[in-house]
Amino acid sequence: MNKRISAAAMAAVMGASVVSAIPVQATGGQTENDTIVLRVCNWEEYIDEGGWEDDEVIDLDSGDIFGENSMIQDFEQWYQDTYGKKVRVEYSTFGTNEELYSQLNLGNVYDLVCPSDYMIMKLLKENKLEPLSKEFFDAENENNYYVKGVSPYINGVFEENQIDGKPWVDYAAGYMWGITGMVYNPEEVTEEEASTWTILENPKFYRQVTIKDNVRDAYFPTLAILNRDQLLDPSFRNSANYEAQLSAIMNDTRKETIDEAEEKLKEIRANVYSFETDSGKADMVSGKVVANLQWSGDGVYALDQAEEDDFYLNWAVPEECTNLWFDGWVMLKSGIGQDAAKKQAAEAFINFLSRPDNAVRNMYYIGYTSAIAGGDSSVIFDYLDWTYGAEEDEEDTIEYPVGYFFSGDNSDEDYVITAPAEQAHRQLSAQYPSEEEISRSAVMLYFDDEGNKNINQMWINVRCFNLSMLSIAQWITIAVIVLAAALLVLFVKFGDDIFRRKPPKGYN
Known part of the structure; x- marks a missing residue:
């Protein structure tokens, strides 16, 4: 149930709200010159662009949800209706975190951006982020949808992680989140074979598996393979400081570890079909490969696309551990500056996207999982049940708890989905991993300058052509x-x- 259009089409849709050079009269005597201009930069195809077909109405018990206009257009209207001021969003996109960072270094000015976890940490380390206001965290304000609706699990992660004593939660608001795993063809690969990072080096699948073409997403599974015995050791899993130890292993940037990872990655490179950025989904659907390292959101997309052609793929989370990732909204000092009106509009934009019905619109449109659980609103859980819940007369079903995400308590009976049994290893488990899978997840942290230098050189050594790469x-x-x-x-x-x-x- 994903809808994807090109970045160019997005620019055309969003551009309608950007162009205006002649002052016009607005509500209450306000002129166009009084309009707040909010410069937002987000990932490509990462927000609801509207234009839904008539048969795409999401008919929940709590009310219908439908994306007629773009989220940008609806925000501009909502902001004026709510605050009595006009705002114009100048919306642009980026393709990678590094591309966004380069744009900033080249002098491009944005007020609000949505990078991934490690880039948020990098920007925070470099003192480039504007903290969220105290008013943003006022749960009594009916328009503060983020603080009232963010998942307690996601909020806990943002509170626990910090840079130089600065917690993420003070600077970043979660947008989408997920884990990494393997999309695989169950006709060719068993669940056991797919549920380990060693499939990347398994000679049985020579030139039939793909890995991500970026250093962080390649380094993580390599470290998991190198430390497999320890990661699977029951005494390690049951240790009191397991989470801290796991994080230390999966963020090890010592020179000797990087050198060892380089040799292992060269072995992996010789076995996989390709390093890829976005072709893995198509390669799976076309049958070129039988397994593909994937982010959970794109994993759902691949499963959906294949299913449309009556070709069924599955999802597996490696038993060693998995990477927990986030994309979040942050305000930039270079854009916001001391402009209180602009800062208020930026925080309002985050809140508008966090309104439960809008979080559903974005999830439906892009296929990823929102950091918003909904708080007192049942809309998001109802949407989850609407999407994956079993039919009343369906017999082969499972009880799938997601309380850890919605209420902070996985035994909460209010947050259990009765789903088709196959969803234990398909879209539902990709969008909302089980609590057990989440318990063995680790965030890849920001690497210091020395670690970055050594890892980037390692990646150059791995990716540069040499004769051993030939089949x-x-x-x-x-x-x-x-x-x-x-x-x-x-x-x-x-x-x-x-x-x-x-x-x-x-x-x-």
């Missing part, structure tokens, strides 16, 4: 080409002599 088929192809070239050279050099040679005596 047997590629070696055969090269040999054929070389032989053909050699024959061509011989023909050019001696061909004329062969054809002009006189026949031997006595030959008629």
Whole structure:
């Protein structure tokens, strides 16, 4: 149930709310010159752009949800209706965290951006973030949808993590979240084989598995493989400081560890089909590969797309551990500055997106999981049940608890989905991992300058071409080409002599 259009189309849709050069009269005598201009930069295809088809109404018991307009247009209207002021959103997008960072270094100015966890930490470390206001955390304010509705689990992670004594929660508001795992073809790969990071080096699946083409998403599973025995040791799992130890292992940037990871990654590189950024989903659907390391949201998208063609894929979370990731909204000092009106509008934008019905719209449109649980509102849980709940007469079902996310208590009977049994390893488990899977997750933290330098050099060493990267088929192809070239050279050099040679005596 994902809807994806190009970034260019997004720009066209959003652009309608950006262009205006002539002052116009607004409500209450306000002119266009009084309009608050809010510059927002988000991931490509990462917000509801509206234009839903008539048959896409989400008909929940709590009310229908439908995306007629873009979320940007609806926010602008809501803001004026709520606060009596006009706001114009200048919306732009980026493709990677590094691209966003480069834009900032080149002088592009934004007020509100939505980077991933480690980039949030990097910007916080560099003192580039504006803290959220005290008013933003006032739960008595009916318009503060974020503080009233954020998942207690997500909020706990944001409170626990900090940079230089600065907790994430004071600077960042969660938008989407998830884990990493394996999308796999159950006709070719068993659940046991898919439920370990070692599938990346498993010779049984030579050139049939893909891995992400970025250093952090490749480094994490490599560390898990290198430390597999310890990670699976029951005494380690049951230790009192398991979470801290797991985080230390999965964020180890010592030079000797990086060197060891480089050698292991070169072995993985020789076994996988490719390093990829966004082609893995299509490769799975087309059958080019049988397993694909994937972010949970894109995993859901791949499962959905394959299902439309009656081709069923599954989702597995490696038993060693998994990467817990977040994208979150942060305000930039370079944009917000001392402008109180702009800061209030930026926080209002976060709150508007956190309103339960809008969180549902975004989840439906992009396929990822919102950090919003809804608080006192049942809308988001109702949507989850609407999406994955079993039919009344369905027999093969499971009881799937998600209380840890919605109320902070996984035994909470109000947050249990009765779902088809297959959803234990399909879309439901990808969007809302089980509490057990979450318990063995770790956030990849911000690496210091020395760690970044060594890891980036390691990645260059792994990704730069060398002869060991060639498969047997590629070696055969090269040999054929070389032989053909050699024959061509011989023909050019001696061909004329062969054809002009006189026949031997006595030959008629």
